[in-house]
Amino acid sequence: MAVVEAPPQTPVPKKTKEVDTRxxxxxxxxxxTPTMAVLLLVIGYPILAAIYQSLFSQGQGVDADGxxxxxxxxxxxxxYAAIFSGDAGARFWxxxxxTTFFTVVCVVIxxxxxxxxxxxxxxxxxxxGLIRAxxxxxxxxxxxxxxxxxxxxxxxxxxxxxxxxxxxxxxTDGFQAKLAVIIADTWKTAPFIALLVxxxxxxxxxxxxxxxKIDGANAWRQFxxxxxxxxxxxxxxxxxxxxxxxxxxxxxxxxxxxxxxxSVETISILAFLENTNSxxxxxxxxxxxxxxxxxxxxxAFVKLLGADVIGDNRAKTPKxxxxxxxxxxxxxxxxx
Amino acid sequence: MSSSTxxxxxxxxxxxxxxxxxxxQAKKPYGMWAAxxxxxxxxxxxxxxxxxxxxxxxxxxxxxxxxAPIPAPVSFQNFIDVFDAKNNFAIxxxxxxxxxxxxxxxxxxxxxxxAYALARLDFRFKNAALGIIIACSMFPGIAMVIxxxxxxxxxxxINTYQALILPAMSFALPLAVWNLTAFFRQMPAELxxxxxIDGCTQGQAFRKVIxxxxxxxxxxxxxxxxxxxxxxxxxxxxxTNKASIRTATVAVTxxxxxxxxxxPTGTIMAAGMILTIPLIIMVLIFxxxxxxxxxxxxVKS
Numbered sequence: 023m024a025v026v027e028a029p030p031q032t033p034v035p036k037k038t039k040e041v042d043t044r045x046x047x048x049x050x051x052x053x054x055t056p057t058m059a060v061l062l063l064v065i066g067y068p069i070l071a072a073i074y075q076s077l078f079s080q081g082q083g084v085d086a087d088g089x090x091x092x093x094x095x096x097x098x099x100x101x102y103a104a105i106f107s108g109d110a111g112a113r114f115w116x117x118x119x120x121t122t123f124f125t126v127v128c129v130v131i132x133x134x135x136x137x138x139x140x141x142x143x144x145x146x147x148x149x150x151g152l153i154r155a156x157x158x159x160x161x162x163x164x165x166x167x168x169x170x171x172x173x174x175x176x177x178x179x180x181x182x183x184x185x186x187x188x189x190x191x192x193x194t195d196g197f198q199a200k201l202a203v204i205i206a207d208t209w210k211t212a213p214f215i216a217l218l219v220x221x222x223x224x225x226x227x228x229x230x231x232x233x234x235k236i237d238g239a240n241a242w243r244q245f246x247x248x249x250x251x252x253x254x255x256x257x258x259x260x261x262x263x264x265x266x267x268x269x270x271x272x273x274x275x276x277x278x279x280x281x282x283x284x285s286v287e288t289i290s291i292l293a294f295l296e297n298t299n300s301x302x303x304x305x306x307x308x309x310x311x312x313x314x315x316x317x318x319x320x321x322a323f324v325k326l327l328g329a330d331v332i333g334d335n336r337a338k339t340p341k342x343x344x345x346x347x348x349x350x351x352x353x354x355x356x357x358x
Numbered sequence: 359m360s361s362s363t364x365x366x367x368x369x370x371x372x373x374x375x376x377x378x379x380x381x382x383q384a385k386k387p388y389g390m391w392a393a394x395x396x397x398x399x400x401x402x403x404x405x406x407x408x409x410x411x412x413x414x415x416x417x418x419x420x421x422x423x424x425x426a427p428i429p430a431p432v433s434f435q436n437f438i439d440v441f442d443a444k445n446n447f448a449i450x451x452x453x454x455x456x457x458x459x460x461x462x463x464x465x466x467x468x469x470x471x472x473a474y475a476l477a478r479l480d481f482r483f484k485n486a487a488l489g490i491i492i493a494c495s496m497f498p499g500i501a502m503v504i505x506x507x508x509x510x511x512x513x514x515x516i517n518t519y520q521a522l523i524l525p526a527m528s529f530a531l532p533l534a535v536w537n538l539t540a541f542f543r544q545m546p547a548e549l550x551x552x553x554x555i556d557g558c559t560q561g562q563a564f565r566k567v568i569x570x571x572x573x574x575x576x577x578x579x580x581x582x583x584x585x586x587x588x589x590x591x592x593x594x595x596x597x598t599n600k601a602s603i604r605t606a607t608v609a610v611t612x613x614x615x616x617x618x619x620x621x622p623t624g625t626i627m628a629a630g631m632i633l634t635i636p637l638i639i640m641v642l643i644f645x646x647x648x649x650x651x652x653x654x655x656x657v658k659s
Binding site (some may be wrong): 046047049050051053054055056058060061062064067068069071072075112138139142143145146149151152153154155156157158159160161162163164165166167168170171173175177179181184193202209213214216217218221256263266269270272273277289290293294297302305306309310312316320 | 401405406411423469471479490500503506525531588589596607638641646648650
């Protein structure tokens with residue numbers, strides 16, 4: 023982060039350009055300092071503190087001489103090692119599995135639903151305002167409120183069971199609890215994906231499709247070879263953000279199903295509960311593992327799929343046709 | 359990337375025979391009918407759960423478990439019960455307004471200038487700076503909350519506004535900078551150039567020319583940031599343990615019934631409506647801008 027504040031010192035060939043850039047660099051430093059300072063405080067510090075905290079254990083222990091030790095004890099990587107053994111390990115891997123399961127399933131459903139919605143909305147000639155307003159309703163409802171709302175819908179005597187004619191105990195535990203979380207999550211976020219995809223679709227002129235139809239491309243072919251590649255840049259960014267949002271999932275399972283429910287316990291919930299029980303060391307270790315997981319997923323996504331997160335390419339002037347889009351990455355600045 | 363592809367494909371449209379276009383259009387009514395059914399389904403999908411919250415909140419408390427689609431009789435008792443002293447909901451709403459409001463104002467004050475630098479100035483490490491800010495928006499909240507909880511406990515910040523406001527900047531600031539950078543990029547560069555030819559410095563050009571023109575973008579970002587801050591849960595849950603400092607999203611999960619064991623569903627649904635309605639009203643008024651704001655980072659329009 024410190025590098026940003028340093029004034030630019032590269033020798034630029036043209037003299038005037040150099041002076042100009044240097045001047046702008048000084049101004050940019052001034053303008054960026056407050057933002058970077060805040061981020062350093064609320065993200066830079068916590069991540070270092072989490073690493074430090076994860077090396078300690080709390081509460082009572084017995085030291086080598088048999089004396090009872092209270093307070094923080096340095097335990098090195100013990101909190102991380104505990105992930106690989108015993109009950110704590112089993113609980114962590116369950117949370118890890120749940121986090122991954124929710125992320126993959128929810129994002130796949132959201133993308134498919136969101137794409138379908140966007141394709142339908144793109145065909146709409148009337149009532150665009152109404153559609154847009156209703157699409158924004160799930161987005162605007164606070165996650166906690168939507169969790170409480172779905173908890174009520176999935177109540178044993180709730181409307182979901184009445185409609186289905188079943189007596190499913192959704193909110194207790196087990197697979198149905200997972201299902202409830204997935205339904206609630208996709209309801210809230212599929213419309214958001216739809217909005218992003220729709221914005222991508224609307225920059226495609228209708229003539230492109232008419233030309234394709236004339237050339238004999240059927241609807242599926244049009245979607246697969248034209249629509250999808252054209253909305254891909256927007257979709258990749260949306261998917262990445264959804265992935266990362268779901269990896270840190272907390273509010274929804276915590277409020278909809280509750281604490282201490284193994285079937286929906288995510289890494290965030292596990293770390294939160296450990297923190298609440300004053301087991302700060304393991305809590306910090308779990309949080310840091312989640313952080314590494316998020317970094318890994320974003321890195322893979324940006325590197326392998328070339329998600330243009332910075333959006334620099336799109337801001338530039340159109341490139342000559344046929345030129346392959348460079349892999350614009352934020353990889354270097356990934357770790358705050 | 360997309361625009362270049364469009365241009366190449368456009369070229370092939372040039373010599374389209376008129377007759378074939380008519381064939382294409384003749385198939386439209388069937389497609390339109392299907393589209394209308396699809397649109398109706400989307401609207402039902404989005405609004406049905408929300409409608410259920412509205413209906414439940416408007417029933418008499420004794421009718422909560424009714425599954426009639428329209429409340430009969432309509433009762434506002436749940437909305438009165440929400441403000442029962444034991445729920446501390448009024449103070450929680452006030453806290454939410456303070457926290458979300460301060461977060462929004464602070465974020466925009468420092469985020470706007472940062473976004474301007476990122477969108478308009480030419481300097482080294484620009485992409486690295488933008489990359490860091492975006493990476494911050496991907497940061498999992500729990501990895502920040504746990505160490506900050508310990509820090510705030512040590513310095514006596516638990517149950518204070520600053521303990522709710524400062525951590526919220528971690529997601530609000532990257533969101534604002536990202537949105538605003540996209541807005542600033544869309545504005546023609548000639549604006550400042552003209553101002554600077556007229557004798558303004560770059561700073562003056564920013565204050566006197568850019569800010570007034572960017573006002574809609576800044577305003578849209580303010581709404582998006584406010585919604586995010588208003589919805590915040592994990593920070594407010596961790597950093598408070600007193601009812602008097604909780605924000606509304608946390609308070610609503612602490613509602614208790616009259617006999618302790620029963621869940622006051624009607625009251626909770628009414629509280630949910632109160633928490634949601636201001637946002638829905640904003641969405642209805644500014645929907646066009648919000649949509650362009652939400653998609654600004656993803657698509658260049």
